[in-house]
Amino acid sequence: MGRIGWVGLGACLKRKADIGGEVAKVGVPATGPGSEKYQRILDAAVEVIAENGYFSSPVSAIAARAGVADGTIYLYFKSKDDVLRTAIDTTFDRFYKQVAERFETLDGPREQLEYIAQVHLESHAVNRSMAILMQTEVRQSAKFIAEFSHHHLVKYIQVVREVIRRGQKEGIFRADVSDGVVAHCMFGAIDELLSSAVFTGRTYDAKATAAQVLDVLLNGIKA
Amino acid sequence: MGRIGWVGLGACLKRKADIGGEVAKVGVPATGPGSEKYQRILDAAVEVIAENGYFSSPVSAIAARAGVADGTIYLYFKSKDDVLRTAIDTTFDRFYKQVAERFETLDGPREQLEYIAQVHLESHAVNRSMAILMQTEVRQSAKFIAEFSHHHLVKYIQVVREVIRRGQKEGIFRADVSDGVVAHCMFGAIDELLSSAVFTGRTYDAKATAAQVLDVLLNGIKA
Amino acid sequence: MGRIGWVGLGACLKRKADIGGEVAKVGVPATGPGSEKYQRILDAAVEVIAENGYFSSPVSAIAARAGVADGTIYLYFKSKDDVLRTAIDTTFDRFYKQVAERFETLDGPREQLEYIAQVHLESHAVNRSMAILMQTEVRQSAKFIAEFSHHHLVKYIQVVREVIRRGQKEGIFRADVSDGVVAHCMFGAIDELLSSAVFTGRTYDAKATAAQVLDVLLNGIKA
Amino acid sequence: MGRIGWVGLGACLKRKADIGGEVAKVGVPATGPGSEKYQRILDAAVEVIAENGYFSSPVSAIAARAGVADGTIYLYFKSKDDVLRTAIDTTFDRFYKQVAERFETLDGPREQLEYIAQVHLESHAVNRSMAILMQTEVRQSAKFIAEFSHHHLVKYIQVVREVIRRGQKEGIFRADVSDGVVAHCMFGAIDELLSSAVFTGRTYDAKATAAQVLDVLLNGIKA
DNA sequence: CATGAATGAGCGTTCATTCAT
DNA sequence: GATGAATGAACGCTCATTCAT
Numbered sequence: 001m002g003r004i005g006w007v008g009l010g011a012c013l014k015r016k017a018d019i020g021g022e023v024a025k026v027g028v029p030a031t032g033p034g035s036e037k038y039q040r041i042l043d044a045a046v047e048v049i050a051e052n053g054y055f056s057s058p059v060s061a062i063a064a065r066a067g068v069a070d071g072t073i074y075l076y077f078k079s080k081d082d083v084l085r086t087a088i089d090t091t092f093d094r095f096y097k098q099v100a101e102r103f104e105t106l107d108g109p110r111e112q113l114e115y116i117a118q119v120h121l122e123s124h125a126v127n128r129s130m131a132i133l134m135q136t137e138v139r140q141s142a143k144f145i146a147e148f149s150h151h152h153l154v155k156y157i158q159v160v161r162e163v164i165r166r167g168q169k170e171g172i173f174r175a176d177v178s179d180g181v182v183a184h185c186m187f188g189a190i191d192e193l194l195s196s197a198v199f200t201g202r203t204y205d206a207k208a209t210a211a212q213v214l215d216v217l218l219n220g221i222k223a
Numbered sequence: 224m225g226r227i228g229w230v231g232l233g234a235c236l237k238r239k240a241d242i243g244g245e246v247a248k249v250g251v252p253a254t255g256p257g258s259e260k261y262q263r264i265l266d267a268a269v270e271v272i273a274e275n276g277y278f279s280s281p282v283s284a285i286a287a288r289a290g291v292a293d294g295t296i297y298l299y300f301k302s303k304d305d306v307l308r309t310a311i312d313t314t315f316d317r318f319y320k321q322v323a324e325r326f327e328t329l330d331g332p333r334e335q336l337e338y339i340a341q342v343h344l345e346s347h348a349v350n351r352s353m354a355i356l357m358q359t360e361v362r363q364s365a366k367f368i369a370e371f372s373h374h375h376l377v378k379y380i381q382v383v384r385e386v387i388r389r390g391q392k393e394g395i396f397r398a399d400v401s402d403g404v405v406a407h408c409m410f411g412a413i414d415e416l417l418s419s420a421v422f423t424g425r426t427y428d429a430k431a432t433a434a435q436v437l438d439v440l441l442n443g444i445k446a
Numbered sequence: 447m448g449r450i451g452w453v454g455l456g457a458c459l460k461r462k463a464d465i466g467g468e469v470a471k472v473g474v475p476a477t478g479p480g481s482e483k484y485q486r487i488l489d490a491a492v493e494v495i496a497e498n499g500y501f502s503s504p505v506s507a508i509a510a511r512a513g514v515a516d517g518t519i520y521l522y523f524k525s526k527d528d529v530l531r532t533a534i535d536t537t538f539d540r541f542y543k544q545v546a547e548r549f550e551t552l553d554g555p556r557e558q559l560e561y562i563a564q565v566h567l568e569s570h571a572v573n574r575s576m577a578i579l580m581q582t583e584v585r586q587s588a589k590f591i592a593e594f595s596h597h598h599l600v601k602y603i604q605v606v607r608e609v610i611r612r613g614q615k616e617g618i619f620r621a622d623v624s625d626g627v628v629a630h631c632m633f634g635a636i637d638e639l640l641s642s643a644v645f646t647g648r649t650y651d652a653k654a655t656a657a658q659v660l661d662v663l664l665n666g667i668k669a
Numbered sequence: 670m671g672r673i674g675w676v677g678l679g680a681c682l683k684r685k686a687d688i689g690g691e692v693a694k695v696g697v698p699a700t701g702p703g704s705e706k707y708q709r710i711l712d713a714a715v716e717v718i719a720e721n722g723y724f725s726s727p728v729s730a731i732a733a734r735a736g737v738a739d740g741t742i743y744l745y746f747k748s749k750d751d752v753l754r755t756a757i758d759t760t761f762d763r764f765y766k767q768v769a770e771r772f773e774t775l776d777g778p779r780e781q782l783e784y785i786a787q788v789h790l791e792s793h794a795v796n797r798s799m800a801i802l803m804q805t806e807v808r809q810s811a812k813f814i815a816e817f818s819h820h821h822l823v824k825y826i827q828v829v830r831e832v833i834r835r836g837q838k839e840g841i842f843r844a845d846v847s848d849g850v851v852a853h854c855m856f857g858a859i860d861e862l863l864s865s866a867v868f869t870g871r872t873y874d875a876k877a878t879a880a881q882v883l884d885v886l887l888n889g890i891k892a
Numbered sequence: 893c894a895t896g897a898a899t900g901a902g903c904g905t906t907c908a909t910t911c912a913t
Numbered sequence: 914g915a916t917g918a919a920t921g922a923a924c925g926c927t928c929a930t931t932c933a934t
Contacts, residue, residue, distance in 0.1 A: 030896080030897070031897075037897095037898095049364075050364075050365055051364065051365055051366060052364050052365075052366060053363045053364030053365075053366075053367065055277075055278035056363075056364060058923080058924065058925080059924080059925060059926080060923095060924085060925090068898080068899090069898065069899045069900055070899085070900070070925090070926085071898075071899060071900065071901095071926080071927075071928080072897080072898060072899070073926095074925095074926065074927080075897065075898075079925080079926080080925065080926090132365045135362065136362045136363070136364055136365065136368070139358060139359055139362055139418070140276065140359060140362075141272075141273070141275070141276040141355065141359035141360065142276045142278065142279060143276075143279075146422070150422060153422075157419075164444075167444075171446055172445070172446055173444045173445065173446055174442075174444050174445065174446050175446075177435065177438065177439055177444055178435065181416065181432070181435050181436070181439065182439060182444055184412065184415045184416050184419055185408075185412035185415070185416070185436060185439055185440075186412075187415055188411035188412040188413070188414055188415025188416065188418075189407065189408035189409075189411040189412050189415075190411070191411055191415065192407045192408070192410055192411025192412075192414065192415075193404065193407045193408070193411065195411075196376075196380075196407055199365070199368055199369065199373055200373075209404070212400065212401065212404050213404070213408060215400065216400055216404065216405060216408055216440070216443070217408075217439070217443060217444060218443045218444060218445040219397075219443040219445060220439070220440060220441045220442040220443030221387075221390075221396045221397050221400055221405055221440060221441060222395070222396065222397065222441040222442060223394055223395055223396055223397050223398070253914065254914080260915095281906080281907055281908080282907075282908060282909080283907075283908090283917095286917095291915080291916090292915060292916040292917055293907095293908090293909085293916085293917060293918095294909085294910075294911080294915070294916055294917065294918095295914085295915055295916070295917095296909095297908090297909070297910080298914070298915075302908075302909080303907095303908065303909090476893070477893080495810075496810070498810070499809065499810040499811045499812075500724075501724035501811065502811060502812075504927080504928055504929080505928075505929060505930080506896095506928075506929090509896095514894080514895090515894060515895040515896055516895085516896065516897095516928095516929090516930085517894070517895055517896065517897095517930085517931075517932080518893085518894055518895070518896095519930095520929090520930070520931080521893070521894075525929075525930080526928095526929065526930090578810065581808060582808055582809060582810035583810065585804065585805045585808055585809075586722045586725075586805070587718075587719075587720065587721050587722030587725060587805055588719055588720055588721075588722075588801045588805065588868070589720060589721060589722075590722065591805070591868050592868065596868055596869075599865075603865075610890075613890075617892055618891070618892055619890045619891065619892055620888075620890050620891070620892050621892070623881065623884060623885055623890060624881065627862065627878070627881050627882065627885065628885060628890055630858065630861045630862045630865055631854075631858035631861070631862070631882060631885055631886075632858075633861055634857035634858040634859070634860055634861025634862065634864075635853065635854035635855075635857040635858050635861075636857070637857055637861065638853045638854070638856055638857025638858075638860065638861075639850065639853050639854070639857065641808075641857075642826075642853055645815075645819060645822075655850070658846065658847065658850050659850070659854060661846065662846055662850070662851060662854055662886070662889070663854075663885070663889060663890060664889045664890060664891040665843075665889040665891060666885070666886060666887045666888040666889030667833075667836075667842045667843050667846055667851055667886060667887060668841070668842065668843065668887040668888060669840055669841055669842055669843050669844075699917080699918065700918075706918095706919095727902080727903065727904080728903080728904060728905080729902095729903090729904095737919080737920090738919065738920045738921055739904090739905085739920085739921070739922095740905085740906075740907080740919075740920060740921065740922095741918080741919060741920070741921095742905095743904095743905070743906080744918065744919075748904080748905080749904065749905090894934100895932100895933100895934080896932100896933105896934100897931105897932095897933095897934105898930105898931085898932090898933100899928105899929100899930085899931080899932105900928100900929105900930100901927105901928100901929100902926105902927090902928095903925105903926085903927080903928105904924105904925100904926095905923105905924085905925095906922105906923090906924080907920105907921100907922100907923095907924105908920100908921105908922100909919105909920085909921105910918105910919085910920080911916100911917100911918100911919090911920105912916100912917105912918095912919100913915100913916080913917100913918105
């Protein structure tokens with residue numbers, strides 16, 4: 001499970017309900033993503049699943065944590081799967097959004113890699129439960145999880161890869177190493193650091209740690 | 224837990240099944256680790272769980288694959304959980320044993336790191352089912368990881384860390400980077416490559432890939 | 447219960463909804479049988495239940511078809527059961543009313559039987575949904591039949607029986623056959639033809655078919 | 670629901686278990702149709718469903734009546750549906766078998782019709798619960814029931830129709846009436862008599878009643 | 893009156909585990 | 914030791930009904 005550990009920060013999708021006039025109800029279903037209960041259920045699910053795992057988390061436990069009846073979950077989500085899927089998708093979407101927003105303003109490949117590393121590592125502090133979930137459930141072999149999780153990972157690696165490739169073209173990075181291997185190495189290194197911190201309970205300074213990883217990745221450890 | 228993907232090669236772990244005369248029955252329960260059925264069940268479990276995931280693998284499916292009755296499993300293992308844990312423990316133990324045996328004959332820290340990387344990466348080819356299981360089921364939940372899987376990971380990282388430290392002392396590796404961070408980076412990089420192969424179904428040349436990882440780790444990617 | 451397939455034509459049964467002045471509110475609950483919504487709900491229920499069966503027809507589906515909120519149904523009916531029972535009762539009542547009204551103007555037992563047969567068979571064309579419902583949902587279970595549906599059937603058979611008996615007295619029908627057996631035979635024959643049409647989706651000419659049944663019943667099939 | 674009311678008598682499919690030698694176990698699965706529990710569950714299901722209807726009969730109620738645990742049902746049947754389907758199919762099969770066996774030894778169409786009527790009417794005495802079930806569940810509009818029940822009815826009517834047609838060809842029956850209409854009339858008449866008896870609790874003499882029905886059908890009731 | 897979000901009991905089904913044979 | 918039929922708790926999910934608005 002879970003090789004992605006960040007949790008987005010940006011982009012709160014809560015389309016501020018009722019924008020005024022009495023007719024403005026359209027488009028904001030009471031059970032939609034903007035509702036408070038929707039968010040409460042999602043948060044409860046992340047917490048409970050982070051603690052016990054998806055298959056050891058009865059819907060009733062999620063409902064209890066959210067303070068709603070079991071059946072209420074199904075007013076907001078199609079199925080138990082759907083809750084997990086939504087939580088994961090939302091998290092990845094926020095991550096991408098956050099990365100995309102700042103990406104253009106960053107000078108070069110090196111800075112971009114460091115920014116990605118930092119955002120990824122920050123997820124630990126932002127929402128520990130979500131970080132756990134990303135370290136566990138996303139890697140589950142259960143087919144339905146694998147099916148919707150995998151493309152997020154691929155997309156992430158792809159982003160890193162492109163940055164590497166650009167760096168190689170610009171002559172900043174060595175061209176005699178596979179961009180794929182490097183991308184996986186970087187992703188794996190960061191994710192492992194996050195993973196380790198998540199499960200030991202240790203904390204770290206995301207910015208400083210990102211810098212260290214980049215130092216190792218760029219300069220190597222040979223004396 | 225869970226991004227450990229190697230699979231042992233050796234045999235070991237047979238809890239000293241005194242293979243003595245026929246009278247020595249006392250210490251040799253027929254249902255012990257030495258028995259043939261014990262191993263068959265373990266192998267069947269790994270296969271079935273790798274295919275379907277732990278929670279989608281009924282004990283009856285494992286029993287069927289092993290060619291025994293459902294109830295027989297409980298003569299050899301305390302519970303379904305116990306089967307999975309034993310499989311994981313055994314695998315880790317084999318890995319350590321394999322690494323330990325050859326470690327002393329290797330020249331320096333660099334060679335030792337490369338050897339670890341290679342063994343870790345080889346697990347994919349050696350036993351694909353076990354590799355899948357190690358990439359997925361080892362991370363059942365935060366609780367499972369905390370209580371069961373974590374110490375294996377710690378032990379592994381510890382080994383790498385000591386090698387790094389030795390290299391730093393010997394002046395082979397830079398001393399201005401944290402050995403912990405480097406150890407996690409190396410482990411994470413390798414495990415991610417393995418993980419990626421497991422999830423996409425691709426294969427690779429373990430020796431060559433290990434060499435590439437070490438190249439990046441030692442020399443960095445800066446042009 | 448349940449092989450009654452006709453559907454009334456008349457209007458009736460409005461529990462005397464005093465259609466008086468606007469002041470007479472006391473005896474005219476807005477949710478009573480006279481209200482437009484009451485009828486809309488009943489019609490929607492018949493349609494939906496005919497399509498999916500009682501137990502596969504959520505109240506919410508009936509409400510949606512009727513264009514009202516789920517809760518509104520409970521302003522007009524005590525329960526989901528009550529909706530079905532009311533629909534059935536109303537239909538039977540209409541049938542009796544329709545038969546009774548024209549009965550006196552008919553010449554003899556033979557014409558009366560043919561008229562009953564015709565009305566019964568016409569129900570298919572008049573309201574297909576109701577006909578389906580009468581062929582299926584009226585027979586929920588032995589308990590449902592015993593407690594609810596049976597008396598309708600008995601009342602119907604009773605009518606037929608009296609006609610037969612009159613015919614026997616008048617010397618038009620043979621007196622050496624049990625009027626009960628004949629009544630059941632006639633009812634069963636007609637209902638089976640209707641039932642078959644309902645289940646296969648075929649249609650027929652009610653008047654002509656009624657004539658054929660009467661031909662067989664009166665003259666027999668012996669060459 | 671239910672327009673077929675007979676219950677077969679012949680053909681007990683209980684492949685007498687273990688035909689001797691120690692190897693003869695093959696072909697007689699302990700959970701197969703021959704087992705005692707299989708039959709007990711089937712009987713319990715028929716009873717419970719006859720009383721309360723399919724949808725108001727929880728599997729747990731069937732299990733309780735059969736004196737087994739809920740889960741045990743699923744060792745013998747694929748689903749709740751499967752139990753009902755099996756009960757209905759078995760009953761029809763027995764009916765056909767019984768009819769087929771004696772059919773050839775009967776002299777003419779008239780005798781054959783009378784025999785069918787008699788067997789059909791006898792079902793009441795043979796197994797009242799099954800008869801109720803045939804009067805209720807078989808006519809259910811629930812799709813899964815309709816799908817597997819309908820062809821039995823069609824087959825039955827078909828048999829009657831062929832007998833009628835043969836009678837017409839042989840000049841025993843009038844040729845100026847539709848064989849289909851006559852077949853439905855006969856089936857409906859018999860089934861209604863059975864239905865009425867089942868739900869009122871009355872009994873009758875099957876042979877005598879069959880004779881009366883045939884008298885009406887053949888000779889008509891006109892004086 | 894009308895609404896529809898919320899409830900929670902109840903359903904069909906699965907499967908880890910036991911135990912008589 | 915080995916079996917596999919039997920168990921029953923637990924699950925995900927549905928939907929009749931209620932009630933605050």
